[in-house]
Amino acid sequence: MEQLIQTLASAALDACGATEEQLGVSLPSLFEQPEDVAVGDLALPCFRLAKALRKSPAAIASDIAVSVKLPDGVLRAEAVNGYLNFFIDPAFYAGRVDAILQNPDFGARGQGMGKTMVIDYSSPNIAKRFHVGHLGTTVIGNAIKNLHAFCGYRCVGINYLGDWGTQFGKLIVAYKKWSSADRVAERGIEELVDIYVRFSDESEKDPSLNDEARAAFAELERGNEEYLAIWRYFKEISLREYKKTYELLGIEFDSYDGESFFTDKMPAIVEELREKKLLVQDDGAWIVPLDAYGMPPALILKRDGSTLYPTRDIAAAVWRKKTYNFDKCIYVTSAGQSLHFAQWFKVVELMGYDWADQLVHVPYGTMSVGGEKLASRTGNVILLDDLFAEAIAKAEKIMEEKNASLPNRHETAVAVGTGAVIFNALSGSRIKDTNFTWEGALSFDGNTGPYVQYTYARASSVLRKAACPDEGAAAGYVPSADETALVKTLLRFPARVDAALNEYEPSIVSRYVLDVCAAYNVFYHNCPILKSSGAEQAFRLRLTAAARQIIGKSLDLLTIRRTEEI
Ligand code: ARG
Numbered sequence: 001m002e003q004l005i006q007t008l009a010s011a012a013l014d015a016c017g018a019t020e021e022q023l024g025v026s027l028p029s030l031f032e033q034p035e036d037v038a039v040g041d042l043a044l045p046c047f048r049l050a051k052a053l054r055k056s057p058a059a060i061a062s063d064i065a066v067s068v069k070l071p072d073g074v075l076r077a078e079a080v081n082g083y084l085n086f087f088i089d090p091a092f093y094a095g096r097v098d099a100i101l102q103n104p105d106f107g108a109r110g111q112g113m114g115k116t117m118v119i120d121y122s123s124p125n126i127a128k129r130f131h132v133g134h135l136g137t138t139v140i141g142n143a144i145k146n147l148h149a150f151c152g153y154r155c156v157g158i159n160y161l162g163d164w165g166t167q168f169g170k171l172i173v174a175y176k177k178w179s180s181a182d183r184v185a186e187r188g189i190e191e192l193v194d195i196y197v198r199f200s201d202e203s204e205k206d207p208s209l210n211d212e213a214r215a216a217f218a219e220l221e222r223g224n225e226e227y228l229a230i231w232r233y234f235k236e237i238s239l240r241e242y243k244k245t246y247e248l249l250g251i252e253f254d255s256y257d258g259e260s261f262f263t264d265k266m267p268a269i270v271e272e273l274r275e276k277k278l279l280v281q282d283d284g285a286w287i288v289p290l291d292a293y294g295m296p297p298a299l300i301l302k303r304d305g306s307t308l309y310p311t312r313d314i315a316a317a318v319w320r321k322k323t324y325n326f327d328k329c330i331y332v333t334s335a336g337q338s339l340h341f342a343q344w345f346k347v348v349e350l351m352g353y354d355w356a357d358q359l360v361h362v363p364y365g366t367m368s369v370g371g372e373k374l375a376s377r378t379g380n381v382i383l384l385d386d387l388f389a390e391a392i393a394k395a396e397k398i399m400e401e402k403n404a405s406l407p408n409r410h411e412t413a414v415a416v417g418t419g420a421v422i423f424n425a426l427s428g429s430r431i432k433d434t435n436f437t438w439e440g441a442l443s444f445d446g447n448t449g450p451y452v453q454y455t456y457a458r459a460s461s462v463l464r465k466a467a468c469p470d471e472g473a474a475a476g477y478v479p480s481a482d483e484t485a486l487v488k489t490l491l492r493f494p495a496r497v498d499a500a501l502n503e504y505e506p507s508i509v510s511r512y513v514l515d516v517c518a519a520y521n522v523f524y525h526n527c528p529i530l531k532s533s534g535a536e537q538a539f540r541l542r543l544t545a546a547a548r549q550i551i552g553k554s555l556d557l558l559t560i561r562r563t564e565e566i
Pocket of ligand 1: 120122123124125160161162313331332333
């Protein structure tokens with residue numbers, strides 16, 4: 001497709017007798033693939049050429065339409081309202097199926113060759129349960145990482161655990177008063193959450209507990225071995241639980257260097273800020289004023305000298321740049337943290353680091369449950385464990401009813417159950433606020449993950465019954481409208497991947513793969529495959545293989561498992 005666009009672009013340039021420099025725009029980049037096939041197969045909008053050519057877009061389009069020399073495979077050009085629409089020979093599309101099958105990485109354009117990206121995502125605060133509020137950062141982050149890896153980036157996935165801060169002083173005090181290693185071993189994070197809640201309640205009655213907690217955290221920071229051991233234990237217990245979910249989803253991190261990892265790297269950063277004359281004392285605390293940039297100040301040191309969330313993020317970014325030499329470093333968090341990132345990105349810039357513009361915050365909308373704010377304290381929270389277990393159980397039950405003889409039933413149920421939840425979480429544009437509902441997350445019908453997995457299994461099943469024939473077997477076959485429509489949809493993949501990559505928007509892939517499934521299912525119903533023969537059958541099998549390849553790759557990108565049989 002790209003090649004054809006290049007050829008058409010130079011033909012169009014010849015027709016208007018201008019060079020790209022004169023037009024001030026790269027012509028191939030203007031080409032669009034109209035959603036509505038009746039409009040044409042490719043369109044060149046002429047609006048941006050009007051100034052340079054001193055003609056109306058409509059006149060430019062009709063002038064080119066008259067004089068353009070059409071390359072092979074292009075049937076005609078038509079000018080409509082400032083657009084130049086090209087109609088392509090279906091035989092051309094038939095040939096494109098080969099191009100897809102020859103290239104297992106069809107869709108990637110090598111955008112990230114030789115480049116490194118670091119992505120900080122999921123990053124839960126330890127000693128807290130893993131709940132639906134973490135679903136967004138986890139699955140959006142992993143999809144963004146997959147997209148980058150697919151396009152050739154070296155990727156470093158970092159789980160920046162929230163494992164440092166004054167709350168650990170409280171937890172240590174609470175643990176020593178009301179809990180034990182055995183209780184924690186038995187009840188896991190739940191025990192930690194319970195003693196934390198108890199601490200909050202009791203410290204309201206007895207404020208001296210807060211002093212104890214502050215002292216305990218200070219001890220921890222000073223390296224008190226007993227406290228460090230307790231803290232490590234909290235971390236181990238928490239990670240054990242989080243890792244179960246990551247494993248279930250097939251998500252792996254390259255690093256678990258959390259906030260605590262940067263404690264010894266902060267004094268140097270504070271010193272650097274001071275030397276660069278960015279630090280200002282404010283009521284005993286140290287801040288970097290940002291009013292010149294329309295933002296409240298970044299808080300660097302508290303009155304008692306302890307560091308803060310922004311301080312740690314700055315130290316971590318400097319360390320990551322040194323360690324990984326990234327071309328970009330992406331942070332995926334809820335939009336509630338947008339100001340935090342804008343502030344400390346600005347501080348990094350003020351420190352004189354020219355790579356500040358390689359820091360990217362990717363926010364997503366906040367999630368509510370039943371129309372209300374998520375809050376562990378009021379119990380308005382859904383644990384990821386429960387959510388996935390429920391989804392898998394539902395999938396298993398449906399399979400029992402519909403396909404009792406299915407081999408690997410449990411494994412397939414895991415794939416479908418997790419697929420439903422993940423697809424649901426990635427189906428809308430990420431910045432939109434969402435309201436979690438069980439019906440939505442566990443829906444298997446309509447435009448859902450299981451529907452995509454089912455379509456993938458359908459294509460796989462066709463190919464199990466008749467293998468995909470070699471190239472050339474379909475030579476000379478002229479595809480029907482339904483077949484051409486499917487090929488056209490498949491050919492949009494590279495552009496959709498590119499858009500998803502540039503916009504950090506996995507929903508572009510999830511919406512796209514639904515289009516592919518819809519086009520495949522229309523083709524499947526209208527064009528008999530196994531009952532056809534000769535070049536026609538060969539083409540249909542090859543088309544099925546190409547569709548399967550792209551649906552499969554889309555599922556991979558979204559972290560949803562492929563299902564060969566459902
Ligand atoms: N632990 C934080 C939270 O749960 C998210 C961390 C995001 N990453 C970062 N570098 N600040 O809200």
